[in-house]
Amino acid sequence: MKKKDLIYYIIFLLVFAVILPLGHVAGLVSTNTISLWGRYFCFAIAALGIDLIWGYTGILSMCQAFFFCLGSYGIAMHMLLKTTAANGATVPDFMVWNKIETLPLAWIPFQSSGLTLVLCLVVPALFAFLIGYVLFRSRIKGVYMAIITQALALAMWLLFLRNETKLGGTNGLTDFKTLLGFRLADTGTKMALYGLSLAVLCGAYFLCNRMVHSKFGKVLLAIRDSESRISYAAYNVNDYKLAVFVVAALLAAVAGMLYVPQTGIITPGRMDVKASVEMVMWVALGGRGNLKGAVIGALLVNYLYSICTSLFPDSWLYILGFFFVITVLFFDKGLVGVVDMAWQKWTAYKLRRAAIS
């Protein structure tokens, strides 16, 4: 078990911390590709959160894309205000077009980079706490939880679409130039963001791994398996659910914060219902209830997405749907489950061979 994990880690670090950056230095890998993988790391961070809440605790939350966007919009507002200040304007361009002359109150804290960082974490955590508190206290479970969180994501999407929300409406926020004084267009900044995303992913993985292997993680699994039994064992189930819901939201928000500087734009399209469903699908395809599966699923599905959309742009959704159906029908433990099965078959085969000779 340990040995197998180690192989996964070595391959992962070899590819993403050694081969890709070296390839870039040697001129074989374009800066664009590096940025692309940097973005995928962000998705993988969010996927870790989904695995915690869904794979381990059995709560299907369909509003993780909303938390992702809360982080994204926060950092986007900050970067846009820096661009605006550099241009000598008082409000961002889109506000001028909407005839808003003074900076709205909600935007003012985002002028400071320190406050932005704090707010990008506190706001999603607070939202998750309030949503979770109400839902878990009302004992909403299973498919109802999925429906309500999805409705919530839809409502927030509609809210962010409106110009009155003063967050750029349908067009979202874009035209970012610098982050903490570094020019986003520079190759060095892009490499740094790639490295930062990779480091945060590894850190988040390490923490989540510690969490699921502690007794806390066992309680999460117990909630998934038999919620009534664990509450009769005197565990306050709602506290645990709420904690893991907030942690998942925080992971999504951090992912969103790292995502925007590497993408250059954030629109409400990132938080529509489809976006949340897709995020859940990454985890399902990679292997839920397994942190490696969440990371692999997020990376692989998004990589496939960029390959498929350039080769056969119209059929991506069919391909994704096909894989999803196959996974649900035959491989409920996802890709990691398939690899595990193959590994077990292989070791059994080797043992038999050894026994014969």
Place this chain on the structure above:
Amino acid sequence: MLLSVKDLAVSFGGVHALALSQFSLRDKELRVIIGPNGAGKSTFLDILCGKTKADKGQVFFNDTLITGKTEVQIARLGIGRKFQKPSVFPGLSVYDNLLLAARMKKDIFSSLFFKATRELNDRLHQVAEKVGLVPQLQKLAGSLSHGQQQWLEIAIVVLQDPKLMLVDEPAAGLSTEETEKTGALLLELSNDHSIIVIEHDMQFVQQIAKERVTVLVSGRLLMEDTFSVVRNDQRVIDCYLGRTNPQLEII
């Protein structure tokens, strides 16, 4: 009295599921409750452990009023429940199942930074030995047989150190041999805990009912006496066991 119940009533959709005027249990008593289907036996346990809220009436446990308290509060006071359908955590090992049940601090931070001590491990082993699951400690609970899952769940309840154990049909679906083992286990446990057992299997009731047996019919108390008296009571035979009950013939 460890447990005393006064005028307890609950109805579901206008049907009286339970209307119990009086019930009490001594410390370290093993009480068996029998009664036909729909007699309110499981409902009674549901109220005791906080799963169902009573419409009226009071339940005192150790002189504390527990009606209206939540499951977690009641569990902390020392009432443990074993369900009719074995409810263990199939995705966790037997050891982890026991670990989660053991009495300790159960808030989030204690769980995050938990380290197993030697005393705890010894205690888990001791209980696993009592229910005969030591060889299965590292196995997934989901891979155990039905009988082993029943014993695991009993072990889970025992590890909470309850003063009162509520045991719902522990012999359901077990082989004769397993049933006897379960009976012996319950008798042994009754040295340290008060136990209420709901059961249908008359042979099993005879094995464990060393003291009083309570008979419930349509949510009401029909009688309360030793098993031999209850077994021969005409009302019990008429309304519950029936003249042609083959199990009664054997006994």
